[in-house]
Amino acid sequence: MSITVFGIRNCDTMKKARAWLDGHGVAYAFHDYKTAGVDKAQLARWAKQVGWETLLNRAGTTFRKLPDADKADLTETKAIALMLAQPSMIKRPVLEKGTTLLVGFRPEAYADAFE
Numbered sequence: 001m002s003i004t005v006f007g008i009r010n011c012d013t014m015k016k017a018r019a020w021l022d023g024h025g026v027a028y029a030f031h032d033y034k035t036a037g038v039d040k041a042q043l044a045r046w047a048k049q050v051g052w053e054t055l056l057n058r059a060g061t062t063f064r065k066l067p068d069a070d071k072a073d074l075t076e077t078k079a080i081a082l083m084l085a086q087p088s089m090i091k092r093p094v095l096e097k098g099t100t101l102l103v104g105f106r107p108e109a110y111a112d113a114f115e
Contacts, residue, residue, distance in 0.1 A: 003028040006038070007092035017093045017105040026114055028095075033087035043080050046094065049101050052076040056083065057091040 005021070007014040009032050021028055047055055056079045057063060063071070063082075070082065083090045095102040095113075102109055 001098050003095065003097045004031055005029070006031045006033065006090075006094040006096070008032060008034050008088060011092050013105050014093050017095070017110070020105070020107055020110055024110075024114060033090065038084065038087050038090065040080065040084055043083055043090070046101060046103075047076055047080060050103055052079040054103050055079070055091055055094075057089050060088060062086050062088045 003021075003026065005014075005017065005028050007017075007030075009030075018030070043055070056074075066082070091103050093102075093105055095110075097113060100113055102113060
């Protein structure tokens with residue numbers, strides 16, 4: 001089963017997730033949003049699976065720096081457009097393992113998915 005981890009290379013949370021995967025011998029492909037971009041259809045699929053609210057990183061600097069008008073009245077369509085325009089607004093990491101989708105890094109969730 002192929003495993004892909006999506007995120008931004010220098011993100012601290014990404015480093016923790018990749019260290020966990022490496023430490024547990026989990027083989028994976030890494031997709032960097034900054035260099036490879038992100039696909040609208042993929043974002044829409046993720047949003048449908050976990051909810052756009054889970055996917056959107058409201059705690060990050062990029063989101064907080066948005067004008068209030070951009071942050072107001074968020075809908076799935078508006079959130080996906082924001083994430084496409086600025087992939088750093090996507091919560092990291094997003095890990096795809098078959099039909100399983102993990103958003104964010106929690107060691108216990110990774111342990112459940114891989115052990």
